Amino acid sequence: MAKPKIATTSLAGCFGCHMSILDIDERILELGQLVEFDKSPINDLKRFRGPVDVGLIEGGCCNEENVRVLQDFRRHCRVLVSLGDCAIMGGVPALRNMIPLKECLEEAFCHGVTLHNTNGRIPNDAEIPLLLDKVYPCHEVVKIDCFLPGCPPSADAIWEALLALLHGKPVELPYELIKYD
Amino acid sequence: MNNTINLVVDGRPIQGRPGQSILEAAQAAGIWIPRLCYSKGLVPHGSCRLCTVYVNGRPQSACTQPVAEGMFVEANSQRLLELRRDLVEMLLIDGNHFCMFCEKSGSCELQALAYRFGITAPRYPYLWPQRELDASHPDIFIDRNRCILCARCVRASRDVDGKHVFGFYGRGPGKRVAVNAHVRLADTDAAVTDKALEVCPVGALVPKHQGFTVPIGQRPFDQRPIGSDTQPEKAPKTR
Numbered sequence: 062m063a064k065p066k067i068a069t070t071s072l073a074g075c076f077g078c079h080m081s082i083l084d085i086d087e088r089i090l091e092l093g094q095l096v097e098f099d100k101s102p103i104n105d106l107k108r109f110r111g112p113v114d115v116g117l118i119e120g121g122c123c124n125e126e127n128v129r130v131l132q133d134f135r136r137h138c139r140v141l142v143s144l145g146d147c148a149i150m151g152g153v154p155a156l157r158n159m160i161p162l163k164e165c166l167e168e169a170f171c172h173g174v175t176l177h178n179t180n181g182r183i184p185n186d187a188e189i190p191l192l193l194d195k196v197y198p199c200h201e202v203v204k205i206d207c208f209l210p211g212c213p214p215s216a217d218a219i220w221e222a223l224l225a226l227l228h229g230k231p232v233e234l235p236y237e238l239i240k241y242d
Numbered sequence: 243m244n245n246t247i248n249l250v251v252d253g254r255p256i257q258g259r260p261g262q263s264i265l266e267a268a269q270a271a272g273i274w275i276p277r278l279c280y281s282k283g284l285v286p287h288g289s290c291r292l293c294t295v296y297v298n299g300r301p302q303s304a305c306t307q308p309v310a311e312g313m314f315v316e317a318n319s320q321r322l323l324e325l326r327r328d329l330v331e332m333l334l335i336d337g338n339h340f341c342m343f344c345e346k347s348g349s350c351e352l353q354a355l356a357y358r359f360g361i362t363a364p365r366y367p368y369l370w371p372q373r374e375l376d377a378s379h380p381d382i383f384i385d386r387n388r389c390i391l392c393a394r395c396v397r398a399s400r401d402v403d404g405k406h407v408f409g410f411y412g413r414g415p416g417k418r419v420a421v422n423a424h425v426r427l428a429d430t431d432a433a434v435t436d437k438a439l440e441v442c443p444v445g446a447l448v449p450k451h452q453g454f455t456v457p458i459g460q461r462p463f464d465q466r467p468i469g470s471d472t473q474p475e476k477a478p479k480t481r
């Protein structure tokens with residue numbers, strides 16, 4: 062039987078959740094035996110090679126590219142997991158949600174006190190993904206099957222949840238492993 | 243005169259005293275009813291509705307309803323857990339709760355209830371309301387992003403501190419905690435030693451210069467669910 066496949070990505074996140082995946086220590090060898098990695102920054106694979114069993118999403122959606130990647134994950138993954146507070150509620154990037162987007166951009170590119178931007182304009186290049194009006198949690202964009210809160214979720218929480226998902230069991234974490242910080 | 247009142251809570255016969263609330267009588271008997279606006283020593287407010295129980299089939303807030311002879315109380319059933327989960331999830335999306343960097347994380351009662359109820363993500367869309375922060379006072383700040391309008395500070399300042407520093411203004415989604423000055427907390431009698439600060443269940447009323455003093459893992463709700471001192475409970479299935 063072929064190994065189950067997992068894929069991971071970091072949208073509007075800080076890669077802290079991915080660091081927490083690596084923080085499973087020597088169990089990473091076991092994980093290598095257990096699963097095959099498809100698209101993920103861990104193996105630097107940029108495109109999906111086929112359907113995947115479990116997709117882990119770090120970060121929320123702050124721009125159009127995040128939305129496209131998230132939709133691509135939803136299409137390819139049987140089970141999609143919001144990994145960490147940013148995927149679940151937007152996290153630190155969502156601090157801008159209470160401020161109109163125009164004000165945010167003007168503060169960053171036109172009026173900032175430490176700013177050096179000679180033309181005083183907000184960058185508008187086709188290469189730069191367009192920002193969304195606010196940062197959206199993943200479950201407000203696509204269907205999410207499982208939530209692992211934490212900033213980051215602890216390595217033990219990730220490990221326990223992955224084992225359950227790979228064995229097709231419900232994710233039931235002990236009290237100490239569900240944390241929002 | 244007989245001063246004992248007999249009632250039944252979750253199928254268990256318990257005794258209460260005249261004037262005692264259902265919440266307090268249950269607590270004395272080792273039954274913990276979830277609560278947010280209730281704080282021991284303050285006049286009950288009955289506003290958070292988290293302690294809602296069914297009394298002879300009718301919903302009542304356990305912190306304000308006095309015990310009565312022969313009451314049948316349903317305090318911790320599956321249908322009440324569902325309603326309480328809903329309330330906590332609505333509180334989580336109604337404010338701007340950034341647990342990841344909040345000084346109150348680990349000792350926050352709102353967060354602790356969410357943990358106890360096994361909430362991994364609220365099912366409602368986040369509202370991202372505009373809320374004001376008041377850092378004018380040298381020793382205290384108010385972060386209204388985190389305020390749940392439980393009125394603990396209002397009652398503590400009025401009844402315990404004797405200062406009337408806090409109140410409310412506005413209605414519905416526009417309701418906010420106000421200070422007894424033209425604009426700023428700095429212009430009130432508030433002091434960092436006030437009971438009003440101590441009783442805030444969330445990180446809305448916070449002393450300055452002393453955040454993050456207890457290491458992660460040793461904070462009140464890191465290892466054991468809120469209410470465990472009264473009634474130990476295994477955390478329910480997460481979702």
